[in-house]
Amino acid sequence: MNIIITIVVTALAVLxxxxxxxxxxxxxxxxxxxxxxxxxxxxxxxxxxxxYGMMEMDNFAIAFSSLTILGTIFxxxxxxxxxxxxxxxxxxxxxxxxxxxxxxxxxxxxxxxSMLFIGIEIMSVALYILAGIRKNNFASNEASLKYFLMGAFxxxxxxxxxxxxxxxxxxxxxxxxxxxxxxNYQAVSPLFYPGVILIMIGLCFKIGAAPFHFWTPDxxxxxxxxxxxxxxxxxxxxxxxxxLRLFAGTFAPLHDFWMPPLMAIxxxxxxxxxxxxxxxxxxxxxxxxxxxxxxxxxxxxxxxLTANSANNVMVYAAxxxxxxxxxxxxxxxxxxxxxxxTFESFNGLGKRNPLVALALTIAMxxxxxxxxxxxxxxxxxxxxxxxxxxxxxxxxxxxLNALVGFYYYLKVIVAxxxxxxxxxxxxxxxxxxxxxxxxxxxxxFLGVYPTIILNLI
Amino acid sequence: xEQLLILLIFLxxxxxxxxxxxxxxxxxxxxxxxxxxxxLTAVVAxxxxxxxxxxxxxxxxxxxxxxxxxxxxxxxxxxxxxxLTNVLVPVIILASYQHNxxxxxxxxALILFMQAGLLVVFTAMDAFLFYIGWEAALIxxxxxxxxWGGKDRIKVNMKFFVYTIAxxxxxxxxxxxxxxxxxxxxxxxxxxxxxxxxxVQQGWIFWxxxxxxxxxxxxxxxxxxxxxxxxxxxxxxxxxxxxxxLKMGIYGVIRWLLPxxxxxxxxxxxxxxxxxxxxxxxxxxxxxxxxxxxxxVAYSSIAHxxxxxxxxxxxxMQGLQGAMIQMLSHGINVIGLFFVLDIVFSRxxxxxxxxxxxxxxxxxxxxxxxxxxxxxxxxxxxxxxxxGEFLLLIGIYQYxxxxxxxxxxTVIFGAVYMFRMYQNIMLGKTNELTVGFADIKGTEQIxxxxxxxxxxxxxxxxxxxxHLSEASVQQLLEQVNQKLTSVK
Numbered sequence: 001m002n003i004i005i006t007i008v009v010t011a012l013a014v015l016x017x018x019x020x021x022x023x024x025x026x027x028x029x030x031x032x033x034x035x036x037x038x039x040x041x042x043x044x045x046x047x048x049x050x051x052y053g054m055m056e057m058d059n060f061a062i063a064f065s066s067l068t069i070l071g072t073i074f075x076x077x078x079x080x081x082x083x084x085x086x087x088x089x090x091x092x093x094x095x096x097x098x099x100x101x102x103x104x105x106x107x108x109x110x111x112x113x114s115m116l117f118i119g120i121e122i123m124s125v126a127l128y129i130l131a132g133i134r135k136n137n138f139a140s141n142e143a144s145l146k147y148f149l150m151g152a153f154x155x156x157x158x159x160x161x162x163x164x165x166x167x168x169x170x171x172x173x174x175x176x177x178x179x180x181x182x183x184n185y186q187a188v189s190p191l192f193y194p195g196v197i198l199i200m201i202g203l204c205f206k207i208g209a210a211p212f213h214f215w216t217p218d219x220x221x222x223x224x225x226x227x228x229x230x231x232x233x234x235x236x237x238x239x240x241x242x243x244l245r246l247f248a249g250t251f252a253p254l255h256d257f258w259m260p261p262l263m264a265i266x267x268x269x270x271x272x273x274x275x276x277x278x279x280x281x282x283x284x285x286x287x288x289x290x291x292x293x294x295x296x297x298x299x300x301x302x303x304x305l306t307a308n309s310a311n312n313v314m315v316y317a318a319x320x321x322x323x324x325x326x327x328x329x330x331x332x333x334x335x336x337x338x339x340x341x342t343f344e345s346f347n348g349l350g351k352r353n354p355l356v357a358l359a360l361t362i363a364m365x366x367x368x369x370x371x372x373x374x375x376x377x378x379x380x381x382x383x384x385x386x387x388x389x390x391x392x393x394x395x396x397x398x399x400l401n402a403l404v405g406f407y408y409y410l411k412v413i414v415a416x417x418x419x420x421x422x423x424x425x426x427x428x429x430x431x432x433x434x435x436x437x438x439x440x441x442x443x444x445f446l447g448v449y450p451t452i453i454l455n456l457i
Numbered sequence: 458x459e460q461l462l463i464l465l466i467f468l469x470x471x472x473x474x475x476x477x478x479x480x481x482x483x484x485x486x487x488x489x490x491x492x493x494x495x496x497l498t499a500v501v502a503x504x505x506x507x508x509x510x511x512x513x514x515x516x517x518x519x520x521x522x523x524x525x526x527x528x529x530x531x532x533x534x535x536x537x538x539x540x541l542t543n544v545l546v547p548v549i550i551l552a553s554y555q556h557n558x559x560x561x562x563x564x565x566a567l568i569l570f571m572q573a574g575l576l577v578v579f580t581a582m583d584a585f586l587f588y589i590g591w592e593a594a595l596i597x598x599x600x601x602x603x604x605w606g607g608k609d610r611i612k613v614n615m616k617f618f619v620y621t622i623a624x625x626x627x628x629x630x631x632x633x634x635x636x637x638x639x640x641x642x643x644x645x646x647x648x649x650x651x652x653x654x655x656x657v658q659q660g661w662i663f664w665x666x667x668x669x670x671x672x673x674x675x676x677x678x679x680x681x682x683x684x685x686x687x688x689x690x691x692x693x694x695x696x697x698x699x700x701x702x703l704k705m706g707i708y709g710v711i712r713w714l715l716p717x718x719x720x721x722x723x724x725x726x727x728x729x730x731x732x733x734x735x736x737x738x739x740x741x742x743x744x745x746x747x748x749x750x751x752x753x754v755a756y757s758s759i760a761h762x763x764x765x766x767x768x769x770x771x772x773x774m775q776g777l778q779g780a781m782i783q784m785l786s787h788g789i790n791v792i793g794l795f796f797v798l799d800i801v802f803s804r805x806x807x808x809x810x811x812x813x814x815x816x817x818x819x820x821x822x823x824x825x826x827x828x829x830x831x832x833x834x835x836x837x838x839x840x841x842x843x844x845g846e847f848l849l850l851i852g853i854y855q856y857x858x859x860x861x862x863x864x865x866x867t868v869i870f871g872a873v874y875m876f877r878m879y880q881n882i883m884l885g886k887t888n889e890l891t892v893g894f895a896d897i898k899g900t901e902q903i904x905x906x907x908x909x910x911x912x913x914x915x916x917x918x919x920x921x922x923x924h925l926s927e928a929s930v931q932q933l934l935e936q937v938n939q940k941l942t943s944v945k
Binding site: 383396403406414417419449451 | 519520521522523588589592593596600603604610611615618619622623626627629630633634636637
């Protein structure tokens with residue numbers, strides 16, 4: 001609970017600091033608040049506190065909270081000079097991101113359906129505004145509107161699903177619902193089944209899994225890159241944690257029922273994400289589509305429910321988060337300098353900016369899943385989990401998709417190192433360097449020595 | 458003892474990290490580290506007892522939760538490939554001395570990184586470690602070929618990378634399957650040897666591994682990436698690919714495929730031999746038609762590797778021992794050929810056979826060295842190629858007489874196209890291009906000298922090398938046969 005309180009208090013403090021024009025204090029204040037909440041999260045390890053049956057800070061929640069808070073800290077470090085160019089009121093942006101984060105912490109720790117809904121809405125409403133925060137930019141406005149409409153739509157599905165489940169079980173409590181399923185395994189109310197499917201659809205919208213992914217590329221492209229970075233890493237991780245908590249935990253007894261549709265979603269997601277990413281000329285759109293494909297890999301953990309499912313998502317999400325943050329950080333730098341975010345604008349980057357190019361190379365190798373990077377361990381855990389039940393065809397299909405992935409991730413490396421381009425020198429602020437170096441270290445460390453994260457949860 | 462192997466594997470890594478920061482002096486630093494590795498290898502080879510045991514074993518816990526350990530060791534089979542790697546890497550670095558590569562620090566650092574990856578592949582006793590080494594060797598060579606290659610390098614290398622990574626991923630699938638079948642849930646090679654899979658499972662595992670190995674070697678019809686990549690890669694890249702990297706595939710078959718899924722090998726080995734023999738004939742015929750000398754050597758390499766692969770799947774002592782020695786010989790010869798062609802290219806900017814001629818007149822030393830290498834390649838008795846091809850053909854003969862009839866064509870065809878190439882490049886009349894051809898000097902002389910000496914010494918006195926691997930190969934075959942009888 002003190003994690004959420006700290007984040008919210010920080011958000012309000014930042015807002016007031018903004019009112020009193022203390023611009024210089026915004027970032028330190030935010031980082032301080034986030035570090036304190038991170039400390040709270042880490043010290044709460046193994047304590048397993050339940051708050052009024054609505055939220056539970058178990059290790060699962062703490063691990064995912066820590067990951068999302070850390071990701072947010074990294075993204076805040078990238079804000080230097082980012083927002084101030086567009087607007088005077090940057091305190092509001094900070095506040096909105098922090099509010100979204102508070103929603104996220106609720107999403108990873110809920111034990112009651114109503115808290116799931118509240119968490120998702122707190123996060124989403126903040127994101128609707130953040131996506132459109134460049135109010136004079138047409139694409140940004142479009143992204144915001146699209147996100148809002150789709151988001152509201154998916155909320156409808158989610159809410160309807162929750163209602164049906166409530167109708168069947170008479171409770172919002174995950175524990176009670178789980179007990180009901182175990183108790184009435186043979187005679188589950190017919191209301192329950194459509195409820196599960198509707199909730200699944202609603203959550204798939206949120207995590208951008210196909211065929212409910214249509215908003216993703218446009219919103220990711222239209223939103224400011226920094227917000228896209230936040231959405232595709234921290235928000236996505238939270239969405240998966242929420243998904244996992246509900247399906248791997250509460251709905252587990254009905255696994256046989258919801259697994260086949262989920263399997264279909266996984267296959268479509270992998271296929272559409274990878275194949276469309278292949279044809280993108282724009283780096284940012286490629287990242288958007290590839291993030292769809294990563295949603296497919298992440299959902300793998302739900303196909304076969306094992307004791308490791310949750311932890312596998314954690315490993316994968318961590319690998320994906322840090323690699324994506326590198327990718328977006330470099331994208332922001334390149335776009336600030338060249339004004340474009342196509343693959344061509346990365347041409348010849350390797351010569352003048354060895355550090356940036358090396359970081360992005362490692363990020364791409366990690367996203368593609370090359371050994372000795374965190375991304376490989378993440379993918380490996382997913383494959384291993386599914387192979388446990390000998391879903392070999394699914395793994396073979398995923399491997400073919402991974403192959404497609406290699407192709408488009410390499411396009412960036414090819415552009416940076418092998419193509420002649422205008423020799424640009426990026427202005428890399430110290431904070432960017434810190435983020436890049438830290439993310440690279442984490443990516444390689446988790447790839448070489450993943451033991452510390454493998455049995456966390 | 459244990460520290461020796463760790464040092465052997467990680468010395469190139471240290472070398473790479475140091476080299477990366479040395480700017481224009483990189484080639485000297487890289488050479489020092491490569492020679493140090495060679496010296497270390499000599500120490501290892503000196504202490505090695507040629508029995509069937511695995512020596513210098515390192516077994517450190519790594520990712521214990523997943524049953525992965527840093528388990529490596531050297532037996533006779535490993536020692537030959539380790540020797541191959543550590544003898545050829547300094548030669549390749551020395552062969553690159555005349556080139557002014559842009560950003561040399563990166564170039565030579567990547568070569569050393571690749572060396573480390575190769576050493577992991579050749580010593581791994583843990584399937585997962587093997588896979589890591591397999592990929593770790595691929596990434597540097599991809600960058601070497603794609604950054605310093607010819608003008609079509611981007612397209613060609615993408616094909617190369619996607620091909621090889623596709624193979625690797627299927628191998629990974631097989632490795633995960635084996636891991637799950639293993640009650641101990643680890644990747645230890647001995648545990649995997651002990652597995653009892655039914656023939657259908659073995660068939661699947663066979664293909665998941667074989668495709669990866671076949672792409673690397675390459676065996677027909679998985680070879681289509683090879684000629685383009687060899688042609689477009691920088692000289693050192695071609696040498697690394699043809700001299701050392703393709704041996705990863707051969708080594709993989711011997712070390713992992715045969716003992717783990719012998720029934721799969723028995724069921725599908727015939728197919729593998731047929732593919733290899735088709736590859737031999739097909740590649741030889743195409744080699745005839747090549748106008749570019751580099752492509753000719755690339756195709757001849759497919760033919761030679763086809764012979765090795767057929768010899769292995771014949772599953773007998775001669776075939777396997779022939780493969781061991783031929784791995785070494787082929788590496789030396791093919792590096793020699795590519796180096797000569799690189800020298801020619803750097804002087805006259807072409808490798809088109811028809812445009813050359815008469816080089817022997819102005820460059821007699823080069824001509825002699827080239828002749829020795831060509832003789833080694835066409836397996837003249839007294840050169841290194843002879844021993845290997847002879848043993849391989851005996852091995853294949855014991856398996857099937859028709860296979861050896863067609864496989865034997867490689868010797869005849871090889872002699873024809875190799876001598877014709879030699880004749881057209883070195884002999885005959887000089888033209889405007891070749892009239893003032895400068896003879897080899899300095900490092901070129903040293904490199905070709907080393908290669909020629911190796912060709913002749915191995916050809917005249919191959920016994921020590923054959924002796925190194927004999928016991929290990931013997932044991933491997935016994936293991937395979939034992940397992941095959943227990944399945945029945």
